[in-house]
Amino acid sequence: MKKLNLIGLIISLFIISNANAQITDAKANETLNKLSAKMKSFVNYKIEFVYTLENKAEKIKQSKNGTAIIKGDKYSLNVSGQRIICDGKTVWTYIPDADEVQINNVNLKDDDALNPSKLFSTYEKNYKAKLIKEVNQAGVLTQIIDLTPIKGKAFFKVRLTIDKTKMQIVSTEIYNKNGSTYMYKVNKFLSNLKISDAEFTFKASDFPGVEINDMR
Numbered sequence: 101m102k103k104l105n106l107i108g109l110i111i112s113l114f115i116i117s118n119a120n121a122q123i124t125d126a127k128a129n130e131t132l133n134k135l136s137a138k139m140k141s142f143v144n145y146k147i148e149f150v151y152t153l154e155n156k157a158e159k160i161k162q163s164k165n166g167t168a169i170i171k172g173d174k175y176s177l178n179v180s181g182q183r184i185i186c187d188g189k190t191v192w193t194y195i196p197d198a199d200e201v202q203i204n205n206v207n208l209k210d211d212d213a214l215n216p217s218k219l220f221s222t223y224e225k226n227y228k229a230k231l232i233k234e235v236n237q238a239g240v241l242t243q244i245i246d247l248t249p250i251k252g253k254a255f256f257k258v259r260l261t262i263d264k265t266k267m268q269i270v271s272t273e274i275y276n277k278n279g280s281t282y283m284y285k286v287n288k289f290l291s292n293l294k295i296s297d298a299e300f301t302f303k304a305s306d307f308p309g310v311e312i313n314d315m316r
Contacts, residue, residue, distance in 0.1 A: 128231040128245050131262060138267045144171035144295050148288040151179055155280040166284075173206075174300035185302050190316075192302035200311040201302055227258075234264065242270055254278075 139145075147170075152163045166179035173188035181196040186206065193202045232244040240263055247258040256277055261270040268289055274282040304310055 125230050128229040134267050142291040145291040150285045152283045157279050187300045203314045205316050
């Protein structure tokens with residue numbers, strides 16, 4: 101899975117709210133303020149989700165289950181065996197098909213880096229936000245907010261569906277310029293769990309025979 105496929109999920113998890121009023125409408129800003137405050141109040145959280153890739157022109161539709169665990173700048177993502185783990189300084193990407201793990205330093209200069217603090221500090225200059233509508237979905241009042249990149253990216257829009265009452269992400273959709281759509285639908289959200297920092301470090305001993313590709 102390419103890094104791009106995970107950006108929408110990470111943005112939705114770490115979305116900040118202090119966007120410039122000139123590029124964010126008031127209603128969207130109010131919702132993102134509340135969402136941001138709630139997310140920042142958690143020591144950690146775990147999300148179980150379904151990831152779906154769809155490209156109608158290519159007649160492609162694939163779905164996979166995944167989990168994300170976040171604690172500050174640390175995170176652990178697992179989608180169908182592929183894992184991306186970060187302890188805040190180092191990123192391990194495990195590719196099961198190749199039985200290989202790639203090791204990189206966190207790149208704080210990369211606006212798209214999967215780093216919570218970086219996304220918090222760069223959101224207002226990288227995206228415009230707009231509240232599209234409020235809609236009742238199976239008895240849940242949701243708000244649909246679109247995020248549009250200010251500068252060129254491989255995707256042209258990220259759509260967030262937010263539970264207005266719980267102030268939680270229901271789903272995230274990324275619209276790629278190549279016609280593909282990536283969706284993350286949240287099935288379960290848990291917060292303030294007992295999570296050891298060992299969760300955010302790759303242990304080669306747990307993967308006997310794994311090929312280590314240190315790219316630092």
